[in-house]
Amino acid sequence: MVFEHQREYSSQWQAVVSIASKIGCTAETLRRWVRRAEVDSGQRAGVTSDERVRIKELERENRELRRANEILRKASAYFAQAELDRRPKR
Known part of the structure; x- marks a missing residue:
């Protein structure tokens, strides 16, 4: 969801905060999920x-x-x- 709606916000963090409140998790938890998805898809360096x-x-x-x-x-x-x-x- 963050990737799909990121364009609607001025930063990825704002998208994370907004979406986290809507799905019932903390912004930090969602941020970690986003980072993991970025690494897994090759958009970000890491394991x-x-x-x-x-x-x-x-x-x-x-x-x-x-x-x-x-x-x-x-x-x-x-x-x-x-x-x-x-x-x-x-």
Whole structure:
């Protein structure tokens, strides 16, 4: 709505304030939605919503892999020590 009616106002902020009161949200909330829409459509620089989702997925996967590597490292050390303890002593 902001993009459609922006021409009727002297600034985008005035359009945001007017439309926000009509749809029942704060002007700041609507402003953020407008900025997000601008980024997603390529009108404004930034990370798109799809990219944000992908980054979060990659960060989660990275944490899981680090956790798994730590478990494997500890298990490897444990079994290496068990093998040393098992060898006959001369």
